Amino acid sequence: xxAEAKIRALIADxxxxxxxxxxxxxxxVPDFTVIAECANGHxxxxxxxxxxxxxxxxxxxxxxxxxFEVIERLPLEIVPVIVFVTAYDRYALDxxxxxxxxxxxxxxxxxxxxxxxxxxxxxxxxxxxxxxxGEALYRVSELSAFGGSPGxxxxxxxxxxxxxxxxxxxxxxxxxxxxGRVFFLRTVSIDWVEADGDYARxxxxxxxxxxxxxxxxxxxxxxxRVFIRVSRSAIVHLDRIRDLAPSGRGEYHVRLxxxxxxxxxxxxxxxxxxxxxxxx
Numbered sequence: 001x002x003a004e005a006k007i008r009a010l011i012a013d014x015x016x017x018x019x020x021x022x023x024x025x026x027x028x029v030p031d032f033t034v035i036a037e038c039a040n041g042h043x044x045x046x047x048x049x050x051x052x053x054x055x056x057x058x059x060x061x062x063x064x065x066x067x068f069e070v071i072e073r074l075p076l077e078i079v080p081v082i083v084f085v086t087a088y089d090r091y092a093l094d095x096x097x098x099x100x101x102x103x104x105x106x107x108x109x110x111x112x113x114x115x116x117x118x119x120x121x122x123x124x125x126x127x128x129x130x131x132x133x134g135e136a137l138y139r140v141s142e143l144s145a146f147g148g149s150p151g152x153x154x155x156x157x158x159x160x161x162x163x164x165x166x167x168x169x170x171x172x173x174x175x176x177x178x179x180g181r182v183f184f185l186r187t188v189s190i191d192w193v194e195a196d197g198d199y200a201r202x203x204x205x206x207x208x209x210x211x212x213x214x215x216x217x218x219x220x221x222x223x224x225r226v227f228i229r230v231s232r233s234a235i236v237h238l239d240r241i242r243d244l245a246p247s248g249r250g251e252y253h254v255r256l257x258x259x260x261x262x263x264x265x266x267x268x269x270x271x272x273x274x275x276x277x278x279x280x
Contacts, residue, residue: 006033007124010053012044013085014062022057025113041065045073048080055081055120060091071098081123083116089182092175105182112181170223176209185209191240191258193218195233203260228272230254234262
């Protein structure tokens, strides 16, 4: 692999042993290279500006500037992929709000670190080959950075000839706390969601996670073009549906590719028909 193709990583942590731990873990990874290490917030700001890394493994509690303050002070155009590395789980929601890719909770094992590297590869591959959608999102962010409104060009008061109203925002990740770990779960990995008391249980292949959210909250957070609610207690990923089996009285059993089976009740049948563009 050429040096240009490698993922360039910067490590920022005030603890020397923590920096060494990350450096040692990254050393045998062939497609990653460590280009700089920083011990405080101001060093991190300077290091990102100078080296322009693809990804930063960023501690949250550092001398002079926190990891969040570092991100806030970076110009939008040079913000790299951020993986927070911290001993505290209480910052997970804040990390999500600043669009961090992942949240490594110390101490983490090789499997968890490997998951973070995989997510970095996917995100950086997307950024190196931007899609039309990605370019459109960047243009919206760029406009916001200039303080403009959707109807104005940056730095002017002239209205745009055409204004594209952005679609409602549906996050592509959810913050999950499970077995002493905090991580971001990509919504595309969810097969279906079921109500479980005061929680929502997210089924992802052979794993499941409990999230303290109501089904109405989950429905509002998931992209309605991808997820469809089929009953008061179930939401399914459309691409995971294998087939529908009539069960009488206008209801169906929704059979998923994983083998799971959930009921499509009459009250939610019209939603699925509208999305499919056909009657059942």
